[in-house]
Amino acid sequence: MSSREAQPHSREWYARLAKELGGYRHPWQRSLDGPDPELVFDALLLEYLTPDTRVLEAGCGHGPDATRFAPQCARWVGYDRQPELLELAQRNAPQAEFYLWDGKGPAPSEMQGPFDLIVSRRGPTSVIHHLSKVAAPSGRFLYVGPRLEVPNVPASLHRVGWTIAGEWRVSIQAYAPTLEDWRLRCEFMGEETRQDDWQHHATGRGMPYREERYVVLAKLGNYDE
Structure with a gap:
């Protein structure tokens, strides 16, 4: 059975991505007419990293951000609900800490903060409900999602008393x-794939679509606090 035969974004599906692709990666090939849209997230993350920064990463996957950024901060802690991905993360970023958690119920005792920066790259938004417990008073929350709007993020931040500083x-x-890349992309995004769409809209470069990202930077309280 391949990852395509499991329900997308189920535990089995993530486990098979870990096995077949070596981590939480997009299973389709793509080409872009501009810079990767997640570079905004990268630039903001780097803006807040210092040798004293303590970072909590929600949905760390196989640890690509921990591998890249953990050496630049005081502490990098990642969590994920998928043990197969955590096993890869621990191998890829031995300088970071990783814990098994699904964002529900109390966090593991070893994962206690406070954290200066809480980040989620296309990962779970449930961490927002735990910000009051894990964030330092001057902490920041940084999120990037796969569409231009992720309505539950602003609403959830408002409910826990956090303010969006930038979008x-x-x-x-x-x-x-x-066509196979297009099918894999639509499956990943939860969109329907119709073969006649490919026949009518594909170009010499393949099926055109928009690669979108929504980036949010938030902090506790009002703008003037």
Whole structure:
């Protein structure tokens, strides 16, 4: 059975991505007409990293951000609900800490903060409900999602008393080069795939679509606090 035969974003599906792709990666090929839209998230993350920064990463996957950024901060703690991905993360980023948690119920005792920066790259938004317990008083929350709007993020932040300091919406022209890539992309995004769409809209570069990202930076309280 391949990852395509499991329900997308189920535990089995993530386990098979870990096995077949070596981590939580997009299973389709693509080409972009501009810079990767997640570079906004990267730039903001780097802006807040210092040798003293303590970071909590929600949905760390196989640890690509921990591998890249943990050496630049005092502490990097990641959690994920998928043990297969955590096993990869621990191998990829031995300088970071990783814990098994699904964001529900109390956090593992070893994962206690406070944290100066809480980040989620296309990961769970349930961490927002725990910000009051894990964030330092001057902490920041940084999130990037796969569409131009992720309505539950602003609403959830408002409910826990956090204010959006900045929002960025990035849309880049992209192409899925083959019908199989297009099918995999639609499956990943929970969108329907119709073969006649490919026949009518595919170009020499493949199926055109927009690669979108919604980036949010938030802090506790009002703007002037």
